[in-house]
Amino acid sequence: MTAELVRGQNHPLRETRLEITVSAATPVLSGSTAGETLRLYSQDACVHRFPVELDAVPASEERVSVVLALPPGVRFGAVAAPYVAVLGAGSGAELASFTIDGLGDESALVALEFYRRQGAWKVRAVGQGYAGGLPELLRDLGLKQPEPEPEPKPDPAPSAAQPVAGEASGWSMEERLYNQVWGMFEDLARTIAGYRSAVGFAESRLDQELDRALSDPRTRVGAAAEAARDQAMARHTDLVDQARAALDRDLAQLTAEAEVVEPALPPAYAGWDSPVWHGYAVPDEPSMAVRVGELHLPEQPALRIPMLVRLPLERGLWVDSAQDRRRAQDVAVALAARLMASYPVGGYALQVIDPSGSAASALAPLVGSGVLREPPATGAAGVTTVLSRLTERVDLVHMALRAGAPDALPPDLDPAEQLLIVNDFPYGFDDRAITQLRYLADEGPSAGVHLLLIADREDAHEYGPVLDPLWRSLLRLTAVPDDHMADPWVGHAWTYEPLLPPHGSQVLPLVLRQIAAARQAYGS
Known part of the structure; x- marks a missing residue:
């Protein structure tokens, strides 16, 4: 049964080979830190999955942190709360989850922390945000911000890796395709959840801003009232447009994957119209x-x-x-x-x-x-x-x-x-x-x-x-x-x-x- 964590709560882990799933309403940089090692993952999508092997952590290290960072100019308080889940890589079961709400001007945060106690690993919901972004977070953790590697200039290539049928884990092609289909199922579910959450957040903020404008008799009518309403609507439209753009990008990627996977499915997995x-x-x-x-x-x-x-x-x-x-x-x-x-x-x-x-x-x-x-x-x-x-x-x-x-x-x-x-x-x-x-x-x-x-x-x-x-x-x-x-x-x-x-x-x-x-x- 999944443990739904709140800030400061910890939970014992029965598995050490983990998969971290991050869902956000806007493209987010995600990664993990262990000692002086920092691993960062792509910022091109709203949903990420990456592995964490706790058994591979050196005995001298006691903690592994999961960190998130937004692009410059974006803050967590302006988008829907990100969601982080911990899954067992072997069982696929969701062990713990954490919805990180209550954020404001922060653009980077430590979401989760895995720590070792008496030889056993636990996970703690941290939710510590940093208004100074990733540099401030890394300084607080005693790490240096990685220098961006100079990008080579080869022949023009696709901006994203082309999907491949059977690229999921598994002992056979049939098992890999099965896991890939379930991965697509989860990605689509979480992508739509992020979009709906972002739109809901935009609607809620619009209602709050309009209520504030109408509650003040001085700004209820006249040019000031119209300007306040226009600004609120503009912010609402901007948030919804950002969410829709992120959704369209992720849907395009999933559609491309489906177009590759569907023809590769064996009869038991294929539609009746498959050759x-x-x-x-x-x-x-x-x-x-x-x-x-x-x-x-x-x-x-x-x-x-x-x-x-x-x-x-x-x-x-x-x-x-x-x-x-x-x-x-x-x-x-x-x-x-x-x-x-x-x-x-x-x-x-x-x-x-x-x-x-x-x-x-x-x-x-x-x-x-x-x-x-x-x-x-x-x-x-x-x-x-x-x-x-x-x-x-x-x-x-x-x-x-x-x-x-x-x-x-x-x-x-x-x-x-x-x-x-x-x-x-x-x-x-x-x-x-x-x-x-x-x-x-x-x-x-x-x-x-x-x-x-x-x-x-x-x-x-x-x-x-x-x-x-x-x-x-x-x-x-x-x-x-x-x-x-x-x-x-x-x-x-x-x-x-x-x-x-x-x-x-x-x-x-x-x-x-x-x-x-x-x-x-x-x-x-």
Whole structure:
């Protein structure tokens, strides 16, 4: 759990390989100091990430400081409060964060301090500002300001490094691309947060200045009042323009990165319109994640971030059919096909419950391709049969795991991950079937049984709060664009876009036929 620090507060660190994230409303110079060593990072962006290796700090040094500095002429009191987060480089978990507010004329500050106590490292929120800027800060820390190196004059080169697909850390290209997509997701979230914070600050300051002007009877009317209002509006416009310019610069960089990364994504990460699907072959190993949609924010709707979910699924999926039932069925079928395509031959199996048979048309690609080992179960009897079989499977797997004998399962038990598609829930379900489904939602993922529910929550209103734990346990996806997704960093409301093949495309049946043919060839 993240520790949200205030000035002077300290917090123990459970990791020593750290990544520092800095978010500001204007381009900022960031860096770290240890002893007489000063490392500074680029001032071209509002969001920075840089590493701090505490294990590499010499034993003679007890402190490492994280410093921020603004360009000449800019002060922290005129922009939104900067935000600094400490992440574990190994786990990726956010360990501590600090929003540095209450600043005025300062143009440089010591944000955080890492210090060693009895062999263990802690972080302290400092927030000490310096009106004299970086030179005063460095003098206070006993450091000399680094002399700028003379810039060579080579042939004209791009002002910023060109983005490269797979430049994130990871053991494989797939893992590097996964980490890069998540890095883009975080960068966009924090960039938009900085912009919104800056605009909010400008609006708040405008209101305060107008209130002050109106509260004084001497300046409420006349030329002086008009001049005060004009000056306040000009300062507001200047702040908003600065924030928008910084936002546009960062968005352009992220857009350029997305244009490079998207074509490099493997099938499991790629959109249905990607050419990579036309050369699809069943993989030898399961993918580490799968794309279940796209996310975007209103400031830049054209910049879509792939929504990647780790495999095997840790929670079930729920396609909300409230707005378009047939489209929800199509989205679920496309998701099921994508999940199957992310696993090797025999690694994934589908089972379908369609009590009323209303999804027959949408399920036709799955049925016609032969990827279903059994036809969709219909009626109350079909619901009971499938749920009983999967519940028994989960029980057996858990008993074997608790006994420390995972290989002691019955020989006829299919080792493949199981995906159960349930259409029109809760139609055809009695109380016992609902209890079994809730059990599968809670205990199934750890036993290799996963749910893909197609349902309108209103259809189950008669059950009241009984089903609330079920809905909360599932990842809600929608059949139409909907802004119900939240990021884990700042909590923006992201618009989710479901994934469907382009109209008239044959990519879905092509992929399903490939999977069925591979199964037949391997006798699976």
